Amino acid sequence: MDAKNVTLTPLGGMGQIGMNCMVMETDDSMVLIDCGLMFPEDTLFGIDVVIPQFDYIIEHKDKLKGIILTHGHEDHIGALPWLLQHLSAPVFGSEFTLALLESKLLERDLLDNAEMHVVEGHDRIALGDFTVTFFPVCHSIVGGFGLGIESPAGRIVHTGDFKIDRYPLNGVATDLDGFRHFAEEGDISLLLSDSTNVERDGFALTEREIKNSLHDIMEDHEGRILVTLFSSHIQRMQEVFELAEKFGRKVAANGRSLVRNIELARRLGYLRFKESTYISLDDLPAYEDSEVLLLVTGSQGEPLASLSRIASGEHRQLSIHEGDLVLMSSSFIPGNILAITKVINNLYRLGAEVLYERVQAIHASGHAHVEELKIMLETIQPKFFVPVHGEYRHLVKHSRLAVECGVAPERSFVLENGDPITLLGEGGVRLEEAVQVNQILVDGKGVGDVGQTVLKERQLLGGEGMVIVTLVVDDETGEIIVGPDISSKGFVFEQQFSHLLEDAKCIVLDIFENIPPGETDRLKERIRSSLRRFFRRVIERDPVVVPLVMSV
Amino acid sequence: MDAKNVTLTPLGGMGQIGMNCMVMETDDSMVLIDCGLMFPEDTLFGIDVVIPQFDYIIEHKDKLKGIILTHGHEDHIGALPWLLQHLSAPVFGSEFTLALLESKLLERDLLDNAEMHVVEGHDRIALGDFTVTFFPVCHSIVGGFGLGIESPAGRIVHTGDFKIDRYPLNGVATDLDGFRHFAEEGDISLLLSDSTNVERDGFALTEREIKNSLHDIMEDHEGRILVTLFSSHIQRMQEVFELAEKFGRKVAANGRSLVRNIELARRLGYLRFKESTYISLDDLPAYEDSEVLLLVTGSQGEPLASLSRIASGEHRQLSIHEGDLVLMSSSFIPGNILAITKVINNLYRLGAEVLYERVQAIHASGHAHVEELKIMLETIQPKFFVPVHGEYRHLVKHSRLAVECGVAPERSFVLENGDPITLLGEGGVRLEEAVQVNQILVDGKGVGDVGQTVLKERQLLGGEGMVIVTLVVDDETGEIIVGPDISSKGFVFEQQFSHLLEDAKCIVLDIFENIPPGETDRLKERIRSSLRRFFRRVIERDPVVVPLVMSV
Incomplete structure (x- = not known):
């Protein structure tokens, strides 16, 4: 391999939503971008999680300069505990991302294998042959970054998971200006961009719109309000806390991940509310239903989560009151729809009213819709394009969208997991022979034996x-x-x-x-x-x- | 029980989409409306189908005057082979409905237990204490009826599964005038109406709109066209055949149920096309890709169906050609989404283009949306209302819609399976004690032993x-x-x-x-x-x- 060439090898995340993991390397430097897991399509065969095959990284671990985490979702950081059993490495990410990782590593006694480096927006960090600038992006979790990478074979932009919220609440926007400057300082050889919502027209709803919807719903409601959402969606929680304060409601949270993330986000300053707003479940009896808002886990109908147990009447402390309003402020992941609708129907049986994305605009996706993807393509104007983070049809459609936006058809690629692409130092690209990348099934402490x-x-x-x-x-x-x-x-x-x-x-x-x-x-x-x-x-x-x- | 009282007992179809089955009886007459099955939510535990518990019918079989089938979908006729193992009865339905039933009964050597009576639209048939008029309704299968029932306790309307297609192709419309006359001849005591799409605003798309979409797509396409749809959606097939003839394409079909239903519908006059249009798979090599349209099974990603085998490269006779266009003219049933998207992604991998409901208006639901449900409520103006055919939340919402349309709140009910409601001869209703109605799991020849x-x-x-x-x-x-x-x-x-x-x-x-x-x-x-x-x-x-x- 010529020292000027840069090879990118996706170990996961191509042709699937989940398990994002990309190796970027020269002859003597390697950087890993994200290291995520995937939940099994079918939970019935005892598989806990699915992780990428790490052999390629482990074989070349001597040149691993660092692991970059674009944000803290499981499909970007969740597989790290398995990789860090085999090697130690510096890990770079926002304070929130690393805090989430830290609790994972602590549980498995692996903290020593990660040398944590908190990065801030616009930090520029040298990792062997690569220099990486972190641009804040708006996504359904706080502390997300897109990457501007200076490599021996030219500039590369990796968007991470993003949307473009042009009128953002609390100033968390995608730093388009930063990306634009980075692209103006030198032509961009390659753009890797989030393909999740390429089938959705227009722009994603914004958090401002969601907050307005939630506002109008809460304003009119007399009874208790229950809200379920993704436990890492701190921005959405902030909106809920603000509305609770506005309407004189106390907030109590139930569900391990939710309680932990509220405390974490508060400690790090991502979540702000009055001390007196947040109460414990034990304090609930002191308040009228009209003074209470419950934040609960279970937005995906997970059988052991708070909302599912409430809906089936199996929760020890919480039960539905006549007049309760349940807001499911989250998307329905396709594999979970039957479980979610079972929860909704049971809530109706108990006399609650339930609102969800399909019947009311109370959730916005964290991924860019078509018009936002175009803005990114037009901002970066890359020479080559590789869509990431999508099922196969998403990648195909995103690759076509890039062509519509000016990328030459022969320069817009669809890669699958294990297909390396080399940016040649002298210009141009070369597709390399595929690397073996199985999906590794984890069941309990057995990694890969369940084949x-x-x-x-x-x-x-x-x-x-x-x-x-x-x-x-x-x-x-x-x-x-x-x-x-x-x-x-x-x-x-x-x-x-x-x-x-x-x-x-x-x-x-x-x-x-x-x-x-x-x-x-x-x-x-x-x-x-x-x-x-x-x-x-x-x-x-x-x-x-x-x-x-x-x-x- | 007073001879003037009429009791309706749902054995299935309440709180679920599937397994529709309703007993209607007086002291000495019993009529069964539909006898459907349900497919298990989870196919992984070896359950083939789920059927209602028939004990109540079998115990009272001496007064069973007949079984009425509103239409021929599995969730309305599919459980009859299990019921007819225990009794013989006259069965009433359209020619198409009964033809579908016939092939089921033939397979199990049960034909002798069903005395088939073909009914036409507006036929009026006396069954013991009940007189039933059959009103044609528009649905995603031909030969569907709603029912106008004259009972000792007043008039009852059961809509069956319906939508209101105001500009129908081929004259298959819901006979609103018939329902209106029936309601004008005497006040309607009770309306039972289809709740499936109560969460969908406005009107369902019409077949005319779907045909126009298909027309525009086919007009522009040079390569081969593959269409998958529900095998009983004869009206949609008619549109496809007409468009194929218009654009000079031959039609070949693949998949057992599809081939059987095409022949059946053609024989009965529901499906009309030129002899020369319909060719066999063996004749395909004689035609250019631009002259071919393939109708295939597999709209739900069923692993053994034609399209799934084509997509996975395992079909013996058919494979994807570069430039193939696949039209999935069907809805995605929630439990099947992962399987369907797997098929779509694989088709893209093989170089096909795929269109489906989410990205193009090439499917319309067969069930009334909110505005159509209102039209039905306002046409019938019932005294009492019981929503049927829906999950629990659908029933709740439909019951509220009835109240919006003028039904008194205390007269709009939500019943679950096994909850009988009695229309009293002197007026009024009484809710009876629940009858036991388990869901019976069928696995192979074992009925109910898998508990x-x-x-x-x-x-x-x-x-x-x-x-x-x-x-x-x-x-x-x-x-x-x-x-x-x-x-x-x-x-x-x-x-x-x-x-x-x-x-x-x-x-x-x-x-x-x-x-x-x-x-x-x-x-x-x-x-x-x-x-x-x-x-x-x-x-x-x-x-x-x-x-x-x-x-x-």
């Missing part, structure tokens, strides 16, 4: 249950001493289907008599295949059959 | 896998002869965790030595609890532990 085999077994077990056949055979006589016994789990309601299991025993006996003693493997295979055929035919189910044959 | 216990086992097995411990013990000496052996399924990748399973064996041996011989149950319980604790601590997984102890 296709184990998953497939879980799928079969979960779908059809299991039948265990046990036989103890006398080695000398070749006779059965115990069994065949048949037990099942998750297969049928045994009381109702006892005849079925009796018939299965007869089949096993029949097989046993027709296979010469000692051929245990053949016996087991025949038991497995015959019983599966039998169950399929008789009851149209196909359980996992486990034959256990023991010789004594 | 909470089996489901819970499947969930545990699917989430964490299973560990089997086997021990053969000599009854006389109390010594272990074989084992402890440990085998697992879906738990860990055994090669990687062999030490874990070895340690587990030691734990079992230790327990064995500390429990007196003969106390097998205690031994098993200790093995189960100790191993679970061990696995939770060491690997943070909680498999189903099955201890098998055999004495010889």
